[in-house]
Amino acid sequence: MKYSDSYLCGVALGLVLLAAFVFAGRGLGAAGAFAATATGTVASVAPGYAASNPYFGRYLARPGGPWREWLLIEIAGVVIGGFISAALAGRLGGLVERGRGVSVRSRLAVAFAGGAVMGIGAVLARGCTSGQALTGGALLSVGSWTFMLAAFAAGYAVAPALKWAWR
Amino acid sequence: MSAFLLPLAIGVAFGATLERAGLGSARKLTGQFLLTDLTVFKVMFSAIVTAMLGLFWCSRLGWVDLNAIAVPETYLRPQLAGGLIFGAGFALAGLCPGTSCVAAASGRGDGLAVVGGLFAGVLGAGLSFPLFLDFYDSDARGAWTLPSLLHLPYGNVVLGVVVVALLGFAAAEALERRGRTAHASAAHGFGSSGPRMRITALVLALILAGLAAIVRTPVNPATAAAAEARAKALYKPPSGC
Numbered sequence: 241m242k243y244s245d246s247y248l249c250g251v252a253l254g255l256v257l258l259a260a261f262v263f264a265g266r267g268l269g270a271a272g273a274f275a276a277t278a279t280g281t282v283a284s285v286a287p288g289y290a291a292s293n294p295y296f297g298r299y300l301a302r303p304g305g306p307w308r309e310w311l312l313i314e315i316a317g318v319v320i321g322g323f324i325s326a327a328l329a330g331r332l333g334g335l336v337e338r339g340r341g342v343s344v345r346s347r348l349a350v351a352f353a354g355g356a357v358m359g360i361g362a363v364l365a366r367g368c369t370s371g372q373a374l375t376g377g378a379l380l381s382v383g384s385w386t387f388m389l390a391a392f393a394a395g396y397a398v399a400p401a402l403k404w405a406w407r
Numbered sequence: 408m409s410a411f412l413l414p415l416a417i418g419v420a421f422g423a424t425l426e427r428a429g430l431g432s433a434r435k436l437t438g439q440f441l442l443t444d445l446t447v448f449k450v451m452f453s454a455i456v457t458a459m460l461g462l463f464w465c466s467r468l469g470w471v472d473l474n475a476i477a478v479p480e481t482y483l484r485p486q487l488a489g490g491l492i493f494g495a496g497f498a499l500a501g502l503c504p505g506t507s508c509v510a511a512a513s514g515r516g517d518g519l520a521v522v523g524g525l526f527a528g529v530l531g532a533g534l535s536f537p538l539f540l541d542f543y544d545s546d547a548r549g550a551w552t553l554p555s556l557l558h559l560p561y562g563n564v565v566l567g568v569v570v571v572a573l574l575g576f577a578a579a580e581a582l583e584r585r586g587r588t589a590h591a592s593a594a595h596g597f598g599s600s601g602p603r604m605r606i607t608a609l610v611l612a613l614i615l616a617g618l619a620a621i622v623r624t625p626v627n628p629a630t631a632a633a634a635e636a637r638a639k640a641l642y643k644p645p646s647g648c
Contacts, residue, residue, distance in 0.1 A: 243429035246449035247576070247605060253424045253450060254457020260417050260564060261462055265475050265610045268421055270504035271529070277456065279528040295536035310414045317418020318425070319437025319512040325426035326513035336516040337501070344516070351433070351520035352527070356494050356502025359528020362504065363536075364543065365489025367479065369503040370421075372486070374451065376479040378458035380553040380564060383481030391497060398498040399440030406437050406501075 241329040257378060266310070267375025271362035273315035275299060280306035295363070311371075339406040350405070361391075422509050433501030433517050442496050443586050446577035452572040460615045463565055466625040473625055481548040489540075498617035501525065560623035571618035573609060 260267055279299035283290035283306065290296040299306050304313070326332045338347035362368045365387045368377070373391065376384020429435045429452045436443025465471040481615065497503050498523045502510050510518025536543070553568075554561045619625075 241445075242428040243435075245505070246428060246446045247453045247553065249424055250450040250453025251457045251608065252423070253454035254461065255426070256424060257454060257458040258415060258461040258465070259420070261458065261476050261598040262471050264413055264417065264466060266477065268505075270508065271525070274504060274525045274529045275533070278526060279531050281530070282533065286623035290457075293536060295533040302501045313411055313414040314418035315508055317415040317420075317506075318508045319418075320415075320424045321419035321422030322431060322459045322509035322512035323420075323422075323423075324419070326419065326509075327426070331426075331431075331513055333514050334516065335514060337510075338517065345544065347517055348520040351502070351517040352524035353502050354496045354498070354502075355521035356528035356531070357496030357524075357526020358500060358504065358521075359496075359525040359530075360532045361489045361491070361493025361496055362525075363489070363495060363529055363532035364539070365486045365527065366482065366487045367496075368493065368505070369451075370505045371491075372479060376459075377451075377455045377464065378483060380437070380443035380485050380561070380568075381475065381479045381481060382548065382551040382553060382556050383483060384479050384551065385479070386483060387486045387493070389491040390487050391494035394491040394494025395440045395498040399437065399496045402437075402498060403441060406434060406441070 241331065253374075254378075257374060264310070265373065267379070268314065268319070269311045269367060269371035269375065270315060271359070271368035272309065272311035272371060274359060275304040275363070276312045307328075339364035341405070341407070342405050347405075411572070421505070422512065425509045426513060427507055430506045431502075431515065431518065433510065433512050433515075436503070436506060437498070439499045442582055443492040445583055448579055449576060452575060456572050456612055458570060459565055459612055460612065460619070463562070463619050464615065465623045467619075467622065467627055469629060470626040473610040478550040478552060481551040482544070482546050483548055484546040485543055496528075561625055562619035564623070566616040569612055572614070 242269055257268055270314045274335075276299060279290065282293070282296050283300055299309070302309065323332070336344045336347055338344065358368070365372060367384075367387070369388075369391070372381075372384040373388040377388055425431060425540075429446055435444055435446055452453065462471065462473065462476075466473040467514035500507065500522045502518060504525055507518050507521035511522050552561075553559075554564045559567075612637060
């Protein structure tokens, strides 16, 4: 099945974000779910260290603990929603998206590396495309708009060097 | 129970919308950086415009207390640096944190690899956090917004963002048209929203933004006093992404 119209999806996404603002009093996010998972993992291995680490400690101090983090439950929903939508559209299936001439192994390695770099950036920026660009963008936060412009500027700077990989 | 069901339901809708738009595909997202497919820009900015206008008017009409929604606090230099690092990783991965979860959920191995990488990156940054704690908390500007940066009324900034977004959409369509004719495959459909629906949405956005600029502030005078009192009681520390 063909993907839906970009603007229609954008308006729908905006309404989801608005619903989050109105009913939950907060916006969307994604990187926070990874932070909560990392915190929960570290805390289960070394609880004393996690509490003393300034990053994990901040997450541990939240009411309910890292496994009850709002964004973690939301991301569980994203996985369910993404799965159902792909299933209904007939888009489910094992696949590693890559350019011609790129091996599965090297695409997976680059994807993992890209994810790791993004993770570091998201920690430093206090959020990602969802929590900063989308949510903070709609709330007109200066830091969020700075993050958004910086992220796209870096993406445009790096992408030409990767063009061959997507042929 | 709603502490669990509400974020879950919002997440399901979030994930389904991203998937419908095609944002679970790394090739599609990479097209944004190669300027061949501007779906990311179109989805993101129509979402920002919709939520921004919706929030402005919900607040203005007294349905929502804008003060109860925490504006992400600004740490200018760390967020600039974080954005640059994030963008480089985004271009490498072809997916961002939210869309990588959608890609993984629809069975894409590269999506799963990005999810694994994100976990490793956040874990590594957390473990080495003491090294850059000072930088992380530096250049704090509080809940700084574009209206206070530009010394303009909130409504004028809303109108400005809408106008910029609409000009961006026109540019995006022109870029994609150019790409399509270059590849001699003009048969790409527009999906489900026809030109009439687009014009209606465009006019509606301009009217709502124009009225926002006229009334200037999202604060409803009738509820302002009550909102201020509640804002003090409801203050929440800003949460991360």
